[in-house]
Amino acid sequence: MYKLMCAGPTQVHDEVMKKRALPFTNPDLDPAFVDFYKETCDILSRLAHTKNQCLILNGEGIMGLEAACICLTEKDDNVLVLDNGVFGRGFADFVTMYGGNPTIFESDYREPFSLDEIRNHLEENKSKNYKYATMVHCDTPSGLINPVEKISILLKEYGILSVVDTVAGIFGEPIDMDKGKIDILCGGSQKALSAPPGLTMVWVSDDAWHAMESRRTPIAGFYLNLMMYRDYFEKKAFPYTMPASDIMGLRQAVEMVEQDEAILKRHEKMGEAVRAALKKCGIALYLKSGFSNTATAIELPTNIKPKDVLEKMMHDYDIIISGSLGPLEDRVIRIGHMGENARKDDLALTLDALQSTLSELGMNISGNLKMEFLENL
Ligand SMILES: *Cc1c(COP(=O)(O)O)cnc(C)c1O
Numbered sequence: 383m384y385k386l387m388c389a390g391p392t393q394v395h396d397e398v399m400k401k402r403a404l405p406f407t408n409p410d411l412d413p414a415f416v417d418f419y420k421e422t423c424d425i426l427s428r429l430a431h432t433k434n435q436c437l438i439l440n441g442e443g444i445m446g447l448e449a450a451c452i453c454l455t456e457k458d459d460n461v462l463v464l465d466n467g468v469f470g471r472g473f474a475d476f477v478t479m480y481g482g483n484p485t486i487f488e489s490d491y492r493e494p495f496s497l498d499e500i501r502n503h504l505e506e507n508k509s510k511n512y513k514y515a516t517m518v519h520c521d522t523p524s525g526l527i528n529p530v531e532k533i534s535i536l537l538k539e540y541g542i543l544s545v546v547d548t549v550a551g552i553f554g555e556p557i558d559m560d561k562g563k564i565d566i567l568c569g570g571s572q573k574a575l576s577a578p579p580g581l582t583m584v585w586v587s588d589d590a591w592h593a594m595e596s597r598r599t600p601i602a603g604f605y606l607n608l609m610m611y612r613d614y615f616e617k618k619a620f621p622y623t624m625p626a627s628d629i630m631g632l633r634q635a636v637e638m639v640e641q642d643e644a645i646l647k648r649h650e651k652m653g654e655a656v657r658a659a660l661k662k663c664g665i666a667l668y669l670k671s672g673f674s675n676t677a678t679a680i681e682l683p684t685n686i687k688p689k690d691v692l693e694k695m696m697h698d699y700d701i702i703i704s705g706s707l708g709p710l711e712d713r714v715i716r717i718g719h720m721g722e723n724a725r726k727d728d729l730a731l732t733l734d735a736l737q738s739t740l741s742e743l744g745m746n747i748s749g750n751l752k753m754e755f756l757e758n759l
Contacts, residue, residue: 384696387732388704389522389677389718390550391572391579394635398577401634406626415626416618422633425640426583430552430567432559436585437611438632440625443549443570446582449606450545450566451476451516453594458483460510462542464500466491466528467521468708469547477516480602485510491709494528494672497536504540513593514543514565519551522573523707524668525677525716527555531562538563543590549573549582553639554649554676554720565590571628574649574676576721577635580628584608649675651759652724656717659733659754663747665740668714676720679706681713686743688715691736694743699735730755 386393409415423436430436439445451473455461459482465471466489474484487503489495495517504512515537519530534544543565548557552567554574559567565587572579586608594601594609601607610621639645653675660667660680668679682688688705692715695701706714717736719729733751741747 384700384702385728385731386702387717387723387728388702389525389573389716390570390720392574392576392718392720393722393728394576394578395638395722397638398631398634402578402627402631404630406630409620409624409626413618415624416615416620418633419624419629420615422629422636425636426569427585429636429640430557430559430569430585431561432567432585434559434585434587436583437608438629439582439584440580440622440628441582441605442579443568443572443582445606446549446568446570446584447473447545447547448476449582449584449608450568451482452480452603452606453601453608454514454543454545454566454590455480455482456597456599457481459513460485462487462512462515464495464515464517464528464533465489466493466495467518467526468523468710469521470516470518471708473516473545473547482513485512490670491524491526492668492670494526495533497529497532500533501536504536504542508540512540512542514545516545517547519546519548519557520555520674520676522550522677523679523710523716524714525674525679526669526672527551527674528672530564531558534562534564543593550676550720551674553645554724555674556646559585559587563587571632571635574720575632575635575639576723577632578628580625581632649720649724652719652726652729653678655755655758656719656729656733658758659751662754663737663749663751665747665751668710677704677716677718679710679714679716682715683745684713686740686745688712690743691715691739694739695735698739701732701735703732703736726756726759
């Protein structure tokens, strides 16, 4: 088995795997399962610092993003797509697919959005009456963290709803849905929560429910239609059979996060030490600023290909790290240090293997990555 040190799926704790192996009940016929599901959602709401309802949907992280777009978009709606990363830009496709008109607000992929620039854009484009705006908390292909709470508060001033992808942010980076006035927050099971891939969580504000309820046209979907879940608890009925084993595993992961009071501190410490070690050894980080504590993107010299690094790490060291996507695909590799990956021993092992791999591929490294990492902890 390979060690998963990629930017998701992350390593999964044995206790989570054990819960997935237990016998399960009929999620449709046993009301105790509905309670179990709701309790799990309630913990997730506490962890996102919100009174808003959370729903766990049967599908990988992307499904939550698509659900948000299908539920909010009507034909010809103007939607602001904030783009400083691959996932950020990707929202435009969902908006278009469901009949909306995306306006892409593009900014430097190497640093977080500037609030002033977004404010200027909103001032100049008042006539567009954006219905909602999309943005990414941690845009994973570059490991970039955006000030999504501040942006959402700004959008609210203009009456614009916010959809925030925090799939690779939440539980590794602080996020406060209520303080940030975020309308739909999307998370996933396989990043900092460290459960296997397969589930997505969406938290929905009253304003977002209201927008769905006051649509001119019905939501053209069933599986991704959040309205189908609106009264599941009162009715003791889900729109379709819930993946009981996945949710039992997720519940364990959620409880472990809730009990781990130092989780954000640990991410900060690990993220900082990884970055410090790379810098000290003369390895270039992709970003200028806005480094997420969940993943670090390394910009390789032009003579070394990400594919070769990944292959060597896998075959010689049994470790999987990530390449990147879109415009970064040919020059960036990433280490995921979120959730169960944010551990000293695993990261030391990974950096040691990376040092040997890069050296063998001809890169000159001025120091010892592992030692620097450990010294910076
Ligand atoms: C991982 C991730 C998702 C989920 O997408 P997959 O590529 O299918 O894993 C969505 N958004 C962000 C920012 C992610 O990091």
